[in-house]
Amino acid sequence: MRKGRAVAAGLLVLAVTTGCKTITITPNGGLSPTTAPSPSTPGQADVLPAQSADKEPPRRAHAAKAPRRTAKPVLAKGSRGSRVRELQARLAQLSLFRRKPTGFYGRQTAASVTAFQRQRGLPRTGTLDRATWHALHSCTRPPTRAETHPHTKKTAKKTAKRPAGKPAPRRDPRCMTGRVLCISKRSNTLTWMVNGKARSTMDVRFGAQYTPTREGTFRISFKSRSHVSSIYHTPMPYAMFFSGGQAVHYSADFATHGYQGASHGCVNVRDKSKLADLFHQVAPGDKVVIYK
Incomplete structure (x- = not known):
């Protein structure tokens, strides 16, 4: 009799699993909801319902993305040395750096780099990255x-040297x-002349054989x-x-x-400071006399 009752009780206990809950039908016909075991419980599936069994589980976000590499600047504010001097000298060729090279990357150098980046359509960061350097x-x-x-005595002597055999200017x-x-x-x-008096004199050179400088008044x-030449694309400061x-x-x-060139x-002038001073004195309409 006890064995029969146990079997009957076993037949009446029916567990129905729906969704995330298990409903147990008790011997008296009642429904008793119980929480479903977690997926980690032995005997349960290790794959979530929305996940296919033949796919790897999703990796963590930080592991899925490759680390981003940011372009390291070649030179930036605070940099010092020969490369900064080269940068400043190259910018001076384009009339973007109007001081003598110092070898220190400061505010003036950063502003000159920004001006160059603006001309070339590059990001205006003020730092010298590889794209700007190229x-x-x-x-x-x-x-x-x-x-x-430009501050060395040797350089100053070389710049001041006049061509051999050149006479004093004849008016x-x-x-x-x-x-x-x-x-x-x-x-x-x-020579800058005002009413017959010489105000300043500077060395000049002229065109080559096939591109001569015109003579006359x-x-x-x-x-x-x-100014930048529209033909040769070279800078012409104080033109x-x-x-x-x-x-x-x-x-x-x-x-x-x-x-040598x-x-x-x-008419090329090699003393930039003298020409800069002359540039502010000369006005449109002033006379130019070129002669042998």
């Missing part, structure tokens, strides 16, 4: 020691009246402080145009290589 290399030439270390009669840029091809000089047509595309302007190449017809 773009700067493509539009400038390697600077010389005279450009990166042309056309230079003796009014405001005149009196330019002598014989002595390679430009001209007038300053217009001035451009930070004062007098005949078509020919102008008096500063030449970094002349300052570096002296009379030549212009494309312009």
Whole structure:
């Protein structure tokens, strides 16, 4: 009799699992909800309902994403050394850095880098990353020691050296009246004359054989402080145009290589500070006399 009752009781106990709960039918016909065992309970499936058994479980978020690499700047504020001098000298070739190279990456250098990045359509960070460095290399030439270390006595003597055998400037009669840029091809000089008196004199060089500098009497047509040649794409700081595309302007190449080179017809000046001072004195309409 006890065995029969046990079997009957066993037949009446029916467990129905629905969703996340188990409903037990008791011998008296009642329903008793119980919590389903966790998936980690022995005998239960280890795969969640929404997950296929042939797929790996999802990895953690930090493991699924590869670490992002940020571009490390080549140079930034606070940097020092020869590479900073080269950067400053290259920016000076484009008239974006208007001081002598110091070898220290400060606020002025950062502003010059930002100006270059703006011209080239690069992110304006003020720091020198690889993209900016590559773009700067493509539009400038390697600077010389005279450009990166302009304070040395050796450099100063080299810059001041005049070509051998050049005579003192001879004044042309056309230079003796009014405001005149009196330019002598014989002595390679430009003299700023005001009513027959010489105010300042500086060394100049002229065009090559196939691009000669024109001779005669001209007038300053217009001035451009930070001009860039539309033909040769080279900087022409403190340009004062007098005949078509020919102008008096500063030449970094002349300052570096002296009379070994030549212009494309312009009158090159190698003393930037002297020309900067002259630029502010000369006005459109002032006379230009170029003679042998």
